[in-house]
Amino acid sequence: MRFSTFITAVASLAVGINAYWLGDISHQGVAPFAGSGYKVFRNVKDYGAKGDGSTDDTAAIAAAMNDGGNRCLQGCASTTTTPAVVYFPAGTYIISKSIMPPYFTQLIGDPTNRPVLKATANFAGFGLVDGNPYFTENLNWLSVNVFYRQMRNFVIDTTAIAPATAATGIHWPTSQATSLINIEFNMPTDASTVHVGLFVESGSGGFMSDLTFNGGATGASLGNQQYTMRNLVFNNCKTGIIQLWNWGWTYINLQFNNCGTGIDISAPGADNTLAVGSAIVMDSTFSNTQVAVKTAYTTSTTPDTAGSVILENIKLTNVPTAVQGGSGSLLAGGSMTIAGWGQGHQYVSGANRELSGSITPNARPASLTGSNGFYSRSKPQYNTLPASSFVSARSSGAKGDGTTDDTAALQSAINAANNGKVLFLDYGLYKVTGTLKIPAGTKIIGEGYPIIMASGSFFGDINNPQPLLQVGANSGDAGQVELTDFVVGNSGPAPGAKLIEWNLASDAANPSGMWEVHARVGGFQGSNMQVAQCVKQPGSAAINTNCIGAYMLMHVTPKASGLYMENTWLWTADHDIEDSANTQITVFSGRGLYIESTVGNFWLVGTACEHNHLYNYQFANTKNIFVSMFQTETPYYMPLPDATQPFPVVASLNDPNFATSCSGVAGNCAESWGLRIINSSNFYIYGAGFYSFFNNYDTSCSTVTAGETCQSRIVSLEKSSSINIYGLNTIGSLSMLDRDGASVASWKDNVNVYPSNIIMYKSG
Template sequence: MRFVSALLAAASLVAAVKGHWLGDIPHQGFAPFAGANYPVFRNVKDYGARGDGVTDDTTAINAAINAGNPCNKGCASTTMTPAVVYFPAGTYLISSSIFPAYFTQLIGDAAAPPTLKATPNFAGFGLIDGNPYYTPVLNWKAVNVFFRQVRNFVIDTTAIPPGTAATGMHWPTSQATSLQNLVFNMPATPDVVHVGLFMEEGSGGFMTDLTFNGGATGASMGNQQYTMRNFKFNNCKTAIIQIWNWGWTYSGLSINNCQVGIDMSAGGSSAVNVGSVTLLDSAFTNVPVAILTAWTRDSNPDTAGSLVMENIALNNVPIAVKGPGGTMLVGTAGSMNIEAWGSGHSYTPSGPVEFAGAVTPNPRPAVLLSNGRYYTRSKPQYENLPASSFLSVRSAGAKGDASTDDTAALQNAINTAVAQNKILFLDYGLYRVTSTILIPPGAKIVGESFPVILSSGAFFNDVNNPKPVVQVGSTSGQAGYVELSDFVVSTQGVQAGAVCIEWNLATSGTPSGMWDVHVRIGGFTGTQQQVAQCLKTPGNPTVNPNCLVAFMAMHVTTAASNLYMENVWLWTADHDIDDQPNTQITVYSGRGLYIEAENGPFWLWGTGSEHHVLYQYQLANTRNIFMGQIQTETPYYQPTPNALVPFKPVAAINDPDFTASCAGVEGNCAAAWGLRVIDSRDVLVYGAGLYSFFTDYSTACSTFSAGQTCQQRITSIEGSASNVNIYNLNTVGTREMLTRNGARIAWFADNVNTFASNLAVYKSG
């Protein structure tokens, strides 16, 4: 009887779920600056798509994308016309490219990912063309393409003749973008010339859970920096072609039955275009050459083509690394594991030493690992839950119009969802709050096309008494677990005391997580921190008091623990996204990400922190931290004024005091730190791009010919820090790449790379 009851219950659940919850729930997202009838959510079947594998659905899909006139051809950027374009399960036949608009998410049924299948006569640059060439240049400036996602699709070019050029997806984009759960199916014939994923420009970025079957090339990519994990390549001629980069981190690659694993030889030995690659926790099986590189001891530039590998499994891989002169690292006809190997410049802890060979692997704290690899977890999509498991914040009374005080309604909705064991669905909107929003243990919150929690008012405006906008856990060390995904925290007007996110939670067991949760401060409609209020003033060090917009982006407090962060961008805007020329602005946010939790563990996969006054990342008295390809930028206005203005250093939170530390130091020393590590241990950085492009809004300082004079120092390790190790540190515009207790460790001119300076391996000793 119990068995029969269980079967009936299971059948009832399957019947209740039917389709993906995202297609079944009511959609009440409201874009307050796009007009009352603007559709945030679009189901392609409502626009005529059939998904039957027979009907040409191209026109219907593009109609769904363009409903309401979002930012597409000729538009620079926007936050005013968000969209989720949803594809139920099915096979969607397309004969030309799909063109997703700016601030648009393409999302397939996560439980049964739909197929986009090209017709034999397909015409276009990618079944999904994320940044078209309507003219000889990209429609959107690639380094300004933010807040976009594509997930849960099979992209199929197998009907296109193998010898006809075809691309599955064209994706030149930047921060706060993501690809997740995609399968690229291509012919696997000797004459095939298909490419799965192509990307030629941008400043990314994050991708995860992509599979490439067949094709001439799985992924052919060039971008400033990226974090990519859990990619599978099966029967491609070449799995990855690295066109160019400054820094790239790959983790969890599985490359099988390909002729070449990663080809990073772009440009050849005479002029290498690939800056650096960091590869970890990956496997190659039946691959004649795992890595093809152009690095030599005479590389031009000196450190171009830097490579660091750690924990790499080889199965029937005769050549592990091949350079212009032949085999650099012998593989095996059987099985072997590369503990750590690299080529480039090392500092262990002094240098530079040019090397090509084995590296002492990082001591990996067990608490950071799962089955011998660094812990990873993809963003939950709740694909097995019915629509009844979700509670809408708009149904709970919140308006999301950027002007109504939604504090009580939002807090009540969070509390109700936790009490009812439901997931809170944050329908799109700008939810203005005038006091702290508390996220208690047990909360699960998922947003629709990056809704915004927007602080406002006097409560957040006392620089001497900072207050969190979103507080996870009521007190530091409160026990519990949460999941947060796909929303933005920001501020409105003057908010000199706003801490956008305060993380207090101490989680045991499975880590709590933040996926695609961003802090976006200033520069968009609704913030009152745009061109009209905070236009840049080059040459004028006077601070506009109306443009003090945040005290800190994110604070992880002393007793917090066990937090997983993936694709989190903590951005103080350098330009107005909703101004069509993308005019630069000056707004002041005091601090980026501050972690002072005593024990960890913390994982930062594909995170960035930009344009904060004092620092972008600061770690103090903490431990057990993994960082994968962090990325920073110094504020463009510095040193006019410098980093001591307008936020005075606060000793209680270990703020840097540039007056003391810069005594006797030449150049622009009082500039924001990219990464500052104080009295911390077991900090393991697998790729870092720390950039300083401007002095007082001029880029003349950022080139090697100019002496990289934008700022003097950018990476600091201080006090009793130990086991602080960095692979592939890339700096731009900075003379002293790395300092230890105020003493210079690495000098830019000793480590010239493509545009950045690079050191491949630093061990703190």
């Protein structure tokens, strides 16, 4: 070998060792319905981007995102057939107009040295990254249907744009199964600045974490139905967060340093009403900030409970005003800790309905807490591992083509990913005809949300359910598992499929984790449950057995424990994602997420579970549960059919028996529970949204003027104690909350901006 060749080889090896593994590994992802030669993974430097801090890389980045010719952008409603992972190595990428990621796209930077997206002085566009462009007067995608996208590990820099010129870092009106993670926004700090770091004006649900905002007029300007945000830092912002509107929002571990106002939830709505439903702020700090929280709630607020707020464990350092109302200070500041404070409607034994003032939070179990409040852990990216630590599913023989039986190959890949290795699930649609066993010690990370699909007769018996993924061979097996960035679902009817069975017992101090692991039943190419097979039939109670896609989405068994779930969306499809009109379909799944762990210790951070037949969330015989802003929707077809068919009641699973429990209950009683808690204790719920929008595909039942008559009841507490709920939001249900068969609160007594809201409920 010549010396120059040797030096080149050594240099290449060094780059491979030091660079992020995602840029080094072989990429073999297959998109079966995108056409031959379609690339799932794209490195922007392969398309001419320089990242040298001087070259305009706008065109090269667009070329990387749009490669393939059939990406879903202007005029496309949605799709799962053309995924893309667009990778940015370290560098400074100059851009002169907006980057517009197509539908089903992930933008991923090197977390070991985050790439910088830096705007030119004459930048043109609405957001350096425009996640949902206005090609017309309307957003390109219906924001409540923008799913399965993420952006992580970037620095967004607008400092070259004149401070007095309007500029936005990221425009991100999206919904479930989306995220922004590990992003820094750098904006001018001049007094004249009008820059905004993050702008979200609409959508339904989502998750963000580990964001830092430096400078600007507003760090984040936010309007969406419901959200969980954690680990946000605001430095030298005029206002850290402006809440444009919402139904409910949970903020965890926020830091405000040298800001004018921390959080402003006082936004007006139409006709002298308020636009913000409620906000929960917990485990957060405000330093050298003039006003921590600005609110507009009063006892004469319109709607009645709009602007409700809870503050818990808030540390102030040199903050003159803790809470400012419309007519002045409501809570003085200084340097202190606010244990608890709130405004809104409370349902607490012996307390007045109207809450405005200090509250005493319940003590938190030690097993649920970490170094800064409740335990949390950011999504693992394995940035200290080399490429050699990853085992490819495709290299292990799996095809991911949507037709090949990949059961044996995937099991072989899972078994090979041990002794510190990680299974890399290359993008694909993996058809599986038996149970995949995931032993303790396994780590799996997906590329662009690959999907593992239950298929065939093994999953065909509604009376003999079988797991698709079985985490831990037996209930109570000890150890830890980490699952990240993939989807489980179905290919064809699977009435006996439990998509995830969780048997693993993990130590509460070192729990297992699921980050952005989603369930999707029907509604996508490859599921064989789309418009052609399962189009809705309003007015009919007939059940098409070919459209029963799952027995249960996730089951945590009695001896399992210690699981942290973040941004996990368990969805039985209400519409066909591939259809240009997002046409509604009727697909059946028996049960959503069922946790019956007797040990407990679970964290559900920014999760959602929708359109399941008997219930969306059910907990039985368990304890020590932390939840932040979880959300459900009742199936749109109900009450035709209602919840008494087609899934047989299984007493050993504590299934609700609507045939008996609905006796004497007026209205549409036999409908899916949003939440059911049975014989359990120590629940800490910080934000919840349980929605029933339809009566057999008709939305007139979910309006305030119609009387919220879609279903009779939606949340049930049964023989349970120490249930603590902040920010309960319901839509379409006559009763907001039932305890041991009796209604605790009616929607009409707690009207909010669209939902009804109880800001605090405590049971003995």
